[in-house]
Every structure is written in C-alpha cells, then in structure tokens.
Amino acid sequence: MKIGSIDLGEMPLFLAPMEDVTYKSFRYMCKKYGADVMYTEFVSSEALIRDIAKTKQKMHLFDFDRPVAIQIYGYDIDSMVHAAQRVEEFQPDFIDINYGCPMKKIVRKGAGAGMLQDLDKMQEMTAAIVKAVSLPVTAKTRLGWDEDSKVIMDAALRLQDAGVAALAIHGRTRKQLYTGEADWSLIAEVKNNPAIKIPIIGNGDINGPEKAGEFLNLSGVDALMIGRGAIGRPWIFKEVKHYLATGEVLPAPTVEEIVQNVRDQLQMSIDWKDNVRTGVLMMRRHFAKYFPALPDFRQHRIKLLQAIELEDVQATLNEIVEHYGDMRVDYTNASLK
Template identity: 55%
Template sequence: MSVQIGNIDLGKFPLLLAPMEDVSDPPFRYVCKQNGADMMYTEFISSEGLIRDAAKSRKKLDIFGYERPIGIQIFGSDIESMREATRIATKAEPDLMDINYGCPVKQVACRGAGASLLQDIDKMVAMTRAVVESTHLPVTVKTRLGWDDNTKNVYEVAERLQEVGIKALTIHGRTRAQMYKGEADWRLIAEIKKNPNIEIPIFGNGDIDSPEKAANWRLEYGVDGMMIGRAAIGYPWIFREIKHFFETGEHRDKPTIAERVDVCKTHLEKSIEWKGRRTGIFEMRRHYSNYFKGLDHFKEYRMQLVGTEDVEEIYDLLQTINDKYTTELA
C-alpha cells in the first residue's frame, strides 16, 4: 500500500532526504533525486527572515520541477510570524509545508524555535494550527523524542499535532539534549507508529547509514518510511543502494571512481548554475572530502580543489583524480 501525504503518493516505503542547513540546497537535492530520493525538503528557513524579505531566506525558497515532491521547511518562535511565513512560502508552490520542531543548535533552540518547542507543547500545537490554517498545502512536522531524557513527550506531540491537521510526522530518535551524539533510539518511534490513534504516516530518522540497517529497522520498527540525513552527504548513492537491497536482498556495487567524479562534477555545475560562478565554486568546497572519502592520499588533491577559483582547473583536477585512482584501484 502506498504512503500518502495529502494527495501526494510516495510509493510503498519512501526514502526522504532530510533538510540540512548548508547542505540540502538545490544542487545537492539534484544529485540525491537522481539517485533515488523519493521526497526532499529545503534547508530550514527562518520565518522572521522570510517576513523581513532577507535575501538568504528568500533564496532558500527556490525549488525546481525535477525536485518534486518537495516540501519547504520553516522554523520560528512567534506564532504570527510562522503564520505569515507560511503564506509567503506557499506562494513558492511547494508540494507541502514542513515545520521544524527538531533543530537542536543553540542559535535556534535557545531563541524559542526548533526543538525548544518540545518544552511547550501547548505553544507547539497553537503554532501548528496557525500554519495548517494558513495554507492549502499538506503540513508535516519534523521533531525529536523530547527535550531531554526526563521529557520524552513525542507520544503526546504526535496525537495532538495530528488533531490539528498535520499529514505526516518525522521523528529523529534523539532528544534535544543528545544533539547528534550517542545512538538514535527508534523504540519510541515504533511505539508511536503502533498507537491505534495515529493514522498519519510516521517516518523514522537517525543513524540510517547502510542498506542492512535500513532493511532491519524497517522490519523491526514498522515505520512508513525513513528520512536520511548525514549518510547522504557526499554519498547520494545511499538511496539507490537501500532500494536495491530492499528489492533483492543483495548489495548493489559501490560507485566507481568515475561515478564519484561524475556526480561531484554535476553537483559543481548545478551549484554554479544556481548561485553564480564565484559563490557556486566557493560553496562546493565543503563537499570534496565527502565525495572522495576513503581514498588514500587525497588530501593533496583536496587542497588544490579548494585552493582554486578556476572552474576549468577544477575539472582538470577531477579528471586527474579519476585517472589516478581508477588506475590504482583496477
């Protein structure tokens, strides 16, 4: 049976790309979509930034036809600002709106937004209702288990947010206090999925980094789909590898050096296309190490890649990397 969010059909067991700040931009989303991501989200966008018409926030509203279905994710601490930001974001014509109640970083949580709302469920419910009322689009939520080990209140959160109209819930299996440390605990996510009062899709998030783990946890925890974040950085093939394993029970071949180079080059081209030559080259620098993780003596090439602003020189370096490592690993 297909998973539905409103009128969006996501197939039998969708794999979602997590919204990650400074990562999940259109160039990165492009290579993830090419490699099997079923649904994606923008980087999270400040409601205050949208209302003030801040250039950085507005730029994050950019979405493209090839990305669909895609959600715009917003965050904020003020209910009226979230209401207005929802109206603004809806005009960008995404397929759904998503609210971030999970971001643990200080500059978000300590300003009363993101995971901070887990300390005030009544306000979270009121804010969610305001967002739902302000758009014709389906509204989804991403959150965590709770603020800390003493307040794992996501069971209540799930029921109450469903009551005010959200159409799906993604749960990261850590508390805010854990940040990204320790292991994600999926047992509570599974309990919420089993709750007979819950009718909306429940997606699990946290520590999915291999096809075996995805397959085992799919069976063990019974969620409707999985959201993948850090494991996709520099490795968009994770989506196709998991799907292949689901279908066959066998591992798909790892990407070759030529594939790594090709996808890295595509990512760079899309980055330049979207951000302009200079910014596109500059912002691509954070990705090179991830694309070529595990290659011996890669540091020298990385230093050259991040040290030039000449796109042709970067292409030449990528070709050199392709030739060198393809020969060495043959």
C-alpha cells in the same frame, strides 16, 4: 503512503532538510538516484516576512523537485502563520514545520527543537498554521529535549490532533545533537501506537542500505528519511531501494564514477549561482564526503577544500582519477559527522 492527496507510493524515501546542503544542485543529484521527496533548506519565519532575498532564494523550486516541501521554523505563532501563508505563494506540495533543529542559535529563542520544552505552544502553533493554509502541513521533530524528557509520544499525539498530515522523527534528543546512536525503538513505539493514524517517517543514522533495512524492520515506519548519509553519497537512495526490493547490496561506485558525480554537482552549482567562485565554495561541504576512507587522500582533500578557481578543482579531480581510477569506495565505516 499519502501526504494529503499526494500519493507517494509504498515506502518512499525522503531527503532530509539540511541548511547549506539541500540546495538545488544537491537535491537534483539525490533525485537522480531515486529520492522520492525533497525539502528545501529550512527557512526562518522572521526572515521570510521581512522579505530577505537570500531567504526567498532558498524557496525557489524546480520541476525535478516534486513532490517537494518548504520547511519553516520560528518561535512566534503569528510570524509562523504569516510565513506559512507566504510559503504558499512559492507553490510547494506541502509545508513542513521544523521542531527538530538542535542549533543553539535557534533553540535559545524557543524555535526548532526548543519547542519540545513547550508542547502546548507547539500544538497551538501547528493548529494555527494548519488552519491558515490550504496546503498539507507536516512536521519534523526529535525524541525530546534530553534523556529525562523524551516526550515524543505526547508530541506526536498533539501534532496529530493539531492537524499535521505526517510526522518525521529523528531518533535523538536535542541534547545529543548528532552524537551517540539514534534510538529507533522510540520511533517504533510512536508508529505502533494504535492512536497514531498519520504516516510516521523515520530518520537518523541511515548510512547504508542494510541500516535502512534494519531500522525499517525494527520500526515499521511508513517512510525513511535520509540526511547526512546522503552527503557525498546521493546514490544511497538507489542503494536502499535496491536492497529493500531484493535484499542485495549494490557494488560501491568506482572513484571515476564518483568524480563524474562531483563534476555534475559542481557544474550545476555554478550554473545556478551564475558565478564560478560561489559554485566552487558551495561544494566544499561535499568534496571530502565524496571520498571517505581513500588511502593517502589527505593532500587531495586539502587541495579541494582550498580551491577557489574551477580550473584548480578540475585539475585535482583529474589527479584523483589518475591515482585511484577504478578503485571502489567503501562507505561501510564512513562517518556521518
């Protein structure tokens, strides 16, 4: 599979862009375990052109990231064009347009998945961005706004005509948010439409290697994108690659092995922010996800989520290792919510 001139090999695995999740330390953990393509957290075009420091920090890239995309969203075409040109200064490998975010604060302005209600504007915006930059441009979207308007085929053809180099499709509508099951049959219809010439990347509900294999066989997509299934489980990329190559499921990691991953990600977060408390707080979204379905874990989870000082986190992690040791964590029924 290629994006522009970037050769990603056969069946690359993408880490989906997620706000407050796909920052440096988490991207590093996923790359360590085999994720092929990284995305930054998504960036507001309006914030970018106003030169907001926090927004610019999201776009700082590192050697381990590559190949990597910076994803932008917005509702005004001129602002999005300007933002894309600013993004080029940070030298990603490609630029991605967010047409899939379902958050109310974004869609109410017509951005993100809100653009699925105005495909003419989506196509016009995409074409303008493609024309304005030298880097390849890709897009990520959903099946449609709701059950009665699954416009993904029309959207895919329009985006292809506008010049995108690849398209990622999340198998839900905007109205679904992250509820229900992702519909990979519609992703398959897009991929198998003879008029579609660009690579199609499938996304939604990949919570383990067997699901990845099932969805790949159903759809025939060119690549798989993993989002929430990687939170607290960055080694899912290693598991998926092994399964696709051999048909075997790797043993689940032990609690002790998981704790070491937590410590590594935590320390990188602290070093990156140069602030212990900030690094600890950044990890709260990840702590509980690293330990799903462990028996009698509630008190440990509370301690992790309430901890502010590094010493408190490390003490709780020591308790977890002492209590659970070489127990293996079962992710089979872990929730993606």
